[in-house]
Structures are given as structure tokens and as C-alpha cells.
Amino acid sequence: MVKRLIGFSLAIFSVLILFSCSSKKKSDSSAGGAGGAGGKGARNRNMTLSVEGYVVKPSTVSESLEVPGNILPFESTELHPEVSGRVVSINIKEGSYVKKGSPLVKLFDGDLQAQLKKLQVQLSISQKTIERYGELLKIQGISQQEYDLATLDANNIRADIDIINTNIARTVIRAPFNGRIGLRGISTGAYVTPASIVATIQQVDQLKLEFSVPEKYSSRIKPGQSVSVQVEGSQKHLLAKIMATEGSVTQTNRSLMVRAVVIGNDPKMIPGAFSKVNLDFGEDPNALLIPTQAVIPGARNKQVILYKGGKADFTVVTTGVRDSARVQITDGVVAGDTVITTGLLALKPNASVKIARMRQPDGTVKPVQKSAKDSLPTNSGVSRK
Numbered sequence: 594m595v596k597r598l599i600g601f602s603l604a605i606f607s608v609l610i611l612f613s614c615s616s617k618k619k620s621d622s623s624a625g626g627a628g629g630a631g632g633k634g635a636r637n638r639n640m641t642l643s644v645e646g647y648v649v650k651p652s653t654v655s656e657s658l659e660v661p662g663n664i665l666p667f668e669s670t671e672l673h674p675e676v677s678g679r680v681v682s683i684n685i686k687e688g689s690y691v692k693k694g695s696p697l698v699k700l701f702d703g704d705l706q707a708q709l710k711k712l713q714v715q716l717s718i719s720q721k722t723i724e725r726y727g728e729l730l731k732i733q734g735i736s737q738q739e740y741d742l743a744t745l746d747a748n749n750i751r752a753d754i755d756i757i758n759t760n761i762a763r764t765v766i767r768a769p770f771n772g773r774i775g776l777r778g779i780s781t782g783a784y785v786t787p788a789s790i791v792a793t794i795q796q797v798d799q800l801k802l803e804f805s806v807p808e809k810y811s812s813r814i815k816p817g818q819s820v821s822v823q824v825e826g827s828q829k830h831l832l833a834k835i836m837a838t839e840g841s842v843t844q845t846n847r848s849l850m851v852r853a854v855v856i857g858n859d860p861k862m863i864p865g866a867f868s869k870v871n872l873d874f875g876e877d878p879n880a881l882l883i884p885t886q887a888v889i890p891g892a893r894n895k896q897v898i899l900y901k902g903g904k905a906d907f908t909v910v911t912t913g914v915r916d917s918a919r920v921q922i923t924d925g926v927v928a929g930d931t932v933i934t935t936g937l938l939a940l941k942p943n944a945s946v947k948i949a950r951m952r953q954p955d956g957t958v959k960p961v962q963k964s965a966k967d968s969l970p971t972n973s974g975v976s977r978k
Contacts, residue, residue: 643949645935645958646900647884651928652954654880654921655873656914662804662822662870664855664862666795668770674700675763677786685777685792691768698779698791700764709757712750719747772796795864800855802833804870805848813874814838814851821871822853827861833870881926882919884952887934888912897922898940900931905944918956 678700685697726743729735768774775793779785802822806814818835832855839850855862862868888910889896899906910925926932933940934952950958 641903641945641947642936642939643947644900644933644940645950645952646931646948647887647934647952649881649883649922649926649928649930649932650954651879652882653876653878654882654914655876657874658806658810658872660804660806660870660872662802662868664824664864664866664868665801665803665852666772666797666864667799667801667854668772668796669793669864670769671793672697672766672791673787674698674766674785674789674791675787676700676760678702678764678784680779680781680783680785683777683779683781685774687774687776687792690773691771691794693768693770695768696765697768697774698766700766700785702761702764705757705761705764709754709761712754712757716747716750716754719743719750723747766791768794770794770796771798797864798858800858800862800864801836802853802855802868802870803850804853804868805843805846805850806872808842808847808849810872810874811838811842811849814849818872820853821873822855822868823871824859824862824866824868827859829859829861831859831862832856880913881922881928882954883922883926883932884934885915885918885920887932887937888920889937897926898933898937899926900933900946900948903945903947905933905940905942905946907942 680698681701682699683697684695684699691697723740723743726735726740730737730740772794773796775795777792778790783789785791802820814835816835816837820833820835821830822833823830833853834856835851835853837852842849883897887897889898894909895912896907897910899908908925911923913921913923915921931948933946936946940946948961950960952958
């Protein structure tokens with residue numbers, strides 16, 4: 594019995610020793626695995642990423658801007674009567690051209706004509722009275738005061754006649770300038786007021802052009818500057834001279850309103866027509882252009898990643914004009930800098946990078962050869978071996 598108990602205890606003790614050794618091996622194995630993963634992560638963090646680069650060089654770019662515009666008449670206004678009254682005659686042929694001062698509409702003025710005749714009779718009598726008083730004054734038949742009162746009465750009548758003539762003139766609606774009459778809105782016999790629209794008149798022998806440009810171009814718009822304009826459905830390009838700009842930038846869309854005078858004419862260019870306006874700002878021989886994909890847009894600014902000393906240097910830039918493949922950098926980059934064009938999402942500030950290929954201005958990509966590394970710009974930071 595004692596021997597069996599001793600044997601059973603030895604068996605249990607052996608099992609416990611084997612279990613302890615197995616757990617220790619597993620723990621050592623786990624620790625070694627964790628250390629290996631940590632070492633691998635450290636190696637990943639220190640890994641050098643191969644990217645493409647682009648050396649910034651000055652080049653010539655022609656900056657132009659195309660914006661929509663509206664064609665306007667040189668002068669345009671609605672015709673309203675100055676006084677209320679009944680229309681007795683209309684001398685308006687819709688769509689016809691009229692000259693400045695031409696009578697277009699006549700209102701009833703019978704009461705004013707009657708008042709005018711009455712005053713004219715009174716003035717005639719007053720003038721005869723003045724003549725008699727003048728003869729009596731010579732022989733001292735009347736006093737100077739009586740003569741002066743008679744003269745004053747005649748002058749008052751003349752003033753009343755001038756007022757009546759002015760009121761009569763206001764019953765005639767005349768063309769304010771040379772132009773084309775639109776559709777009339779009244780007929781003979783209608784009673785009109787100063788709020789009534791008789792017709793519209795537009796000066797179309799010369800036209801205006803109205804368009805807006807983004808805020809960043811506002812400083813480059815000057816009076817007298819020439820722009821090109823073309824209307825829909827026409828292949829003819831006309832010139833327009835900028836005459837004035839709005840005094841401030843519109844806050845809603847951050848643009849500047851511009852008005853120009855169109856030089857020449859086109860039968861298809863009528864007021865209200867949609868047009869395309871092209872502004873040419875000339876050529877810039879020292880423009881710095883980089884591939885479009887090298888620019889990282891942000892919520893508040895734009896950035897590019899420069900290659901400096903084998904590290905990724907994130908730099909805020911200001912962009913200008915762009916085409917299908919390149920964009921102009923106006924601030925933040927200088928000639929000779931090397932801009933990274935690939936792997937942008939994988940890069941962090943000061944990450945280790947290696948230029949494996951160089952992008953050319955024509956869009957082609959060439960690998961960087963060991964023998965060619967000495968020819969790269971010194972400020973690109975490419976290591977030499």
C-alpha cells in the first residue's frame with residue numbers, strides 16, 4: 594500500500610514538472626515572437642520609400658482666362674409718362690429705330706391749352722396797360738409805384754404761361770436718345786400714370802459687355818484693356834475695351850464685375866445674348882510649373898512634398914494657372930527644388946525617401962542611374978555614391 598502511494602505521488606510530480614517546462618517554452622516563444630514583430634515594425638518605420646521626383650525649372654506659360662459674359666445695350670430705359678392722362682395719339686412702330694427727341698406718345702392737354710389761351714389774353718391786356726401807364730408817367734399822370742405794379746402783373750402772367758407750357762410739354766413722351774423701340778404696352782384711349790410702362794428703348798448701334806472675373810485676377814484688370822468676345826452660334830470674334838470695373842469684390846462669389854464696350858458689330862450679337870469672354874494676360878517666361886498630381890489639396894491650403902537631404906519636406910504653396918497636366922506655383926517653391934510626385938499618401942513629414950525615377954517636363958519617366966546622380970541639382974538632396 595505504501596509503495597503504491599509513493600509511486601502515485603512520483604507520477605503526479607513528474608506530470609507537474611513536464612507541464613511547467615512546456616509553459617516556459619511557450620512563454621519564451623511568445624516573447625521571442627513579440628520581439629521579432631517589434632523589430633520588424635521598427636524596420637518598417639525606418640524603411641526608405643522609393644519615389645518619383647520632378648526638378649522644378651523655369652518655363653514659359655501663356656496665361657489666359659475664359660469666363661461667361663452678357664451682352665448689354667449701350668443705353669436702355671423704360672418709357673414712362675411724366676403726368677397722368679389719357680392717350681390721344683401714339684407714334685410708335687414696334688421694333689423701329691427713332692431719333693433723339695422724336696415724339697412718341699401724346700396725352701390729352703385740352704385743359705392746359707385753355708389755360709394758356711386765357712393767360713395769353715391777360716398778358717396782352719397787361720402789356721397795353723403798361724404802354725398807357727408809360728405815357729401817363731411821362732406827364733406825371735400816375736406815380737412810379739402804379740407803373741411798377743402794372744409791370745409786375747405782366748411779369749407774373751409771363752411766368753404762369755411758362756409753367757403752362759412746361760406742363761403741356763410733359764404731356765408728350767419723346768425719345769431720350771437714338772435707339773430701337775421695343776414692344777409697346779398701351780393703346781390709344783388708355784389712361785396712363787407715371788407708373789405705366791409705355792415701351793422700352795435701347796441703343797443697339799453700340800453694345801456693352803458685362804462679365805466677372807475671380808478675385809485673384811482683380812488687380813490685373815485695367816481700363817482700356819482689350820478682351821475677345823464671341824456669342825453662341827457665331828464664329829466671329831470681336832474686341833471689347835474695358836471701360837470700368839465695380840468698386841468692390843462681390844462677397845457672395847468673390848468676383849469682380851467688369852464692363853466693356855464692344856468694338857464692331859455682329860448680327861447675332863443682340864442684347865441679352867450669352868457670350869464667351871477671353872482675357873489674355875500675356876506670357877510669363879519664368880513660370881514654375883510642376884505636375885498636377887504633386888499638389889496635395891487641404892482644407893485651408895495646398896502643399897507639396899520636397900525632397901531635401903533624403904527626407905520628405907512638406908511645404909505650403911500657392912498655385913496659379915494650370916493646364917491638363919501641370920500647375921503653376923507662385924509661392925513656396927523655387928527653381929531647382931525636387932518635388933515628389935508619387936507615394937504622397939504613404940509619406941509623413943521627415944520620412945526617409947529615395948528618388949528612383951525622375952519625371953521629365955514632357956511627362957515621361959526615366960530611372961535615376963548611379964552614374965547620372967552627380968548631374969542632379971545640388972539642392973535636390975539626392976545622395977551621391
